[in-house]
Amino acid sequence: MPILTYREALNQALREEMRADPDVFLIGEEVAEYQGAYKVSEGLLAEFGARRVIDTPISEEAIAGAGVGAAMAGLKPVVEMMTVNFSLLALDQIVNHAAKYYYMSGGQYNVPMVMRAPTGVGLQLGAQHSQNFESWFVHVPGLKVVLPATPADAKGLLKSAIRDPDPVIFLEHELIYLSKGEVPAEDYAVPLGVADVKREGADVTIITYSRMTLFALKAAERLAERGISAEVVDLRTLRPLDIDTVVESVRKTHRAVVCEEDWPMCGMAAEVIAQIQTEAFDDLDAPILRVSGVDVPMPYAKNLEKMAVPGEEDVYQACLRVTEGHRD
Amino acid sequence: MYRKMVLIRRFEEMAGKQYMQASIGGFCHLYIGQEAVAVGIISALRPDDYVMGTYREHGQILAVGSDPKAIMAELFGRETGISRGKGGSMHLFDRERNFMGGDGIVGGGLPIATGVGLAIRYRGGDQVCVCFFGDGAVNEGAFHEALNMAALWKLPVIFVCENNLYGMGTQVTRASAVPDLNRRVSGYGMESAHVDGMDLLAIRALSDDVVAECRAGRGPWFIEAKTYRYRGHSMADPATYRTKDEVEEWRVRDPISIYEKQLLGAGLITDEEIRGISAEIDAVVDESVKFAEESPFPQADALYDHVYASGE
Ligand SMILES: Cc1ncc(C[n+]2csc(CCOP(=O)(O)OP(=O)(O)O)c2C)c(N)n1
Numbered sequence: 064m065p066i067l068t069y070r071e072a073l074n075q076a077l078r079e080e081m082r083a084d085p086d087v088f089l090i091g092e093e094v095a096e097y098q099g100a101y102k103v104s105e106g107l108l109a110e111f112g113a114r115r116v117i118d119t120p121i122s123e124e125a126i127a128g129a130g131v132g133a134a135m136a137g138l139k140p141v142v143e144m145m146t147v148n149f150s151l152l153a154l155d156q157i158v159n160h161a162a163k164y165y166y167m168s169g170g171q172y173n174v175p176m177v178m179r180a181p182t183g184v185g186l187q188l189g190a191q192h193s194q195n196f197e198s199w200f201v202h203v204p205g206l207k208v209v210l211p212a213t214p215a216d217a218k219g220l221l222k223s224a225i226r227d228p229d230p231v232i233f234l235e236h237e238l239i240y241l242s243k244g245e246v247p248a249e250d251y252a253v254p255l256g257v258a259d260v261k262r263e264g265a266d267v268t269i270i271t272y273s274r275m276t277l278f279a280l281k282a283a284e285r286l287a288e289r290g291i292s293a294e295v296v297d298l299r300t301l302r303p304l305d306i307d308t309v310v311e312s313v314r315k316t317h318r319a320v321v322c323e324e325d326w327p328m329c330g331m332a333a334e335v336i337a338q339i340q341t342e343a344f345d346d347l348d349a350p351i352l353r354v355s356g357v358d359v360p361m362p363y364a365k366n367l368e369k370m371a372v373p374g375e376e377d378v379y380q381a382c383l384r385v386t387e388g389h390r391d
Numbered sequence: 392m393y394r395k396m397v398l399i400r401r402f403e404e405m406a407g408k409q410y411m412q413a414s415i416g417g418f419c420h421l422y423i424g425q426e427a428v429a430v431g432i433i434s435a436l437r438p439d440d441y442v443m444g445t446y447r448e449h450g451q452i453l454a455v456g457s458d459p460k461a462i463m464a465e466l467f468g469r470e471t472g473i474s475r476g477k478g479g480s481m482h483l484f485d486r487e488r489n490f491m492g493g494d495g496i497v498g499g500g501l502p503i504a505t506g507v508g509l510a511i512r513y514r515g516g517d518q519v520c521v522c523f524f525g526d527g528a529v530n531e532g533a534f535h536e537a538l539n540m541a542a543l544w545k546l547p548v549i550f551v552c553e554n555n556l557y558g559m560g561t562q563v564t565r566a567s568a569v570p571d572l573n574r575r576v577s578g579y580g581m582e583s584a585h586v587d588g589m590d591l592l593a594i595r596a597l598s599d600d601v602v603a604e605c606r607a608g609r610g611p612w613f614i615e616a617k618t619y620r621y622r623g624h625s626m627a628d629p630a631t632y633r634t635k636d637e638v639e640e641w642r643v644r645d646p647i648s649i650y651e652k653q654l655l656g657a658g659l660i661t662d663e664e665i666r667g668i669s670a671e672i673d674a675v676v677d678e679s680v681k682f683a684e685e686s687p688f689p690q691a692d693a694l695y696d697h698v699y700a701s702g703e
Pocket residue numbers: 092121123145149152447495496497498524525526527528529553555557558559624
């Protein structure tokens with residue numbers, strides 16, 4: 064299988080969907096001539112022209128709204144927010160409009176748009192540019208929310224997102240654009256709403272998504288050296304949430320650690336934990352642990368930032384704690 | 392004013408150098424080329440006036456008179472930084488001098504400046520608030536909402552658009568249906584002017600008038616200063632979207648050289664004094680780096696400080 068970066072895989076997905084469907088177009092700040100702030104749209108202007116790869120003024124609300132309107136009028140817009148931080152200026156269009164029209168119109172108007180954005184912590188980008196908002200979007204009925212961790216998933220999920228008849232929030236972790244992985248050469252799509260067991264194990268289930276999946280896999284390798292067998296479930300889509308795959312795994316391992324880079328308060332991990340305990344309380348041998356970002360705005364100073372961002376070690380330690388006293 | 396402009400230029404050159412050596416991280420947007428705008432306007436203010444900056448604010452906060460040592464230490468992410476290492480390049484604050492940030496969201500400062508204007512009026516003061524933003528910010532909804540509100544309530548706010556012709560890689564003509572920004576604000580019924588952003592004395596003269604008007608209750612005002620950033624948008628941007636010739640054309644109209652010639656022509660400064668100032672400022676900048684390098688990183692506890700003013 065060819066090895067691609069996460070960024071190349073996303074680029075391929077956009078390219079292939081735009082080739083396949085003339086109604087698919089890309090719109091956002093610096094997506095065309097600049098080739099994307101994170102270069103995801105490299106080469107697309109050259110192939111598809113300015114009609115389908117559209118640079119905009121710095122006007123997030125109008126960009127998102129233009130996506131909603133174009134989708135209602137029958138097109139399939141892919142709206143790029145330069146980063147998820149700036150999507151906050153577009154929240155009204157996303158939450159009050161994109162997420163609501165199908166319901167409010169009694170099924171007359173669906174909104175088949177994708178809002179893509181780099182997300183997550185950066186490197187010393189400070190409090191306004193180093194954030195996660197997936198739990199805000201996940202909160203909203205009517206939205207679908209996708210956060211791929213690998214190049215193969217990035218490509219396959221973006222293709223499904225573009226083909227989906229509903230508004231999809233598609234968040235790409237900005238620190239893994241250059242990470243590499245095998246990507247099938249043939250045409251494929253990864254369905255929305257299906258979690259993926261990225262590693263099988265017997266003693267503890269690590270449930271996570273996005274960049275934390277990569278840390279979980281590394282932690283699992285280290286745990287294996289200590290005789291602890293960890294299963295890693297990558298949620299991939301946060302809404303709709305594939306709780307069945309999670310519960311099935313927890314029934315097998317009897318222990319769970321849920322990891323997110325996001326803040327803990329009302330976060331995705333809290334939701335997953337609530338659902339596990341409802342579905343699988345009797346199967347649990349230990350309280351479910353959670354690994355989250357530290358509950359403060361992101362500091363700039365390097366040493367403080369390092370403390371604030373959860374990583375492999377945090378996942379590893381949580382797994383040790385939850386499996387303490389466990390005998391195979 | 393000459394000193395301030397040279398200080399900003401040298402400070403920024405040093406910041407660029409330190410960034411390349413990885414002493415400074417994150418996003419770093421240099422002010423080189425735009426010095427006359429901040430210095431011309433801010434020198435017309437009183438110490439009790441307010442300034443709202445952008446993420447390209449090193450020059451703005453230096454113009455206000457903040458300590459270069461504390462600013463450099465902030466860029467280095469040290470405890471002695473002007474925002475205690477918590478903010479970084481985009482988030483410089485100096486409450487003592489009413490410098491209110493340091494905001495990384497395009498257009499985010501305009502409604503806040505309107506609020507500062509409201510507070511000034513509320514308390515019956517005669518201060519003004521100067522709000523800097525770029526040509527890209529005029530396309531945000533916040534720009535229009537803030538301008539209308541400030542005009543409606545006649546608030547003492549001076550909205551200063553630093554039109555450096557580009558918002559990242561996008562030229563104004565590709566982003567604004569009406570590229571003449573004065574025309575765009577005319578609909579709000581506020582006074583406006585445009586000025587050559589490379590001509591310090593022109594900016595200062597206009598600012599004296601505008602500040603007096605706003606103090607007298609005849610605000611708000613909109614000023615468009617046409618200027619140019621010599622470097623890329625940030626340290627990460629190679630700026631391939633503009634030609635070498637274009638950059639050179641602007642460099643010929645360098646704000647510091649222009650003012651230097653004016654001072655020399657008027658006999659207000661000698662070549663020797665210029666050399667003296669240059670050496671003095673190099674020493675100030677070097678000292679700021681030394682200070683930053685020798686300063687400790689923030690203590691681990693600082694991670695949890697300043698989330699709530701109540702201390703919870
Ligand atoms: C709301 C928002 N959208 C997008 C960005 C990303 N961004 C940072 S600076 C910038 C360009 C701004 O250009 P301009 O207002 O002309 O200011 P300049 O950088 O030229 O000083 C963009 C798009 C942001 N910081 N905030």
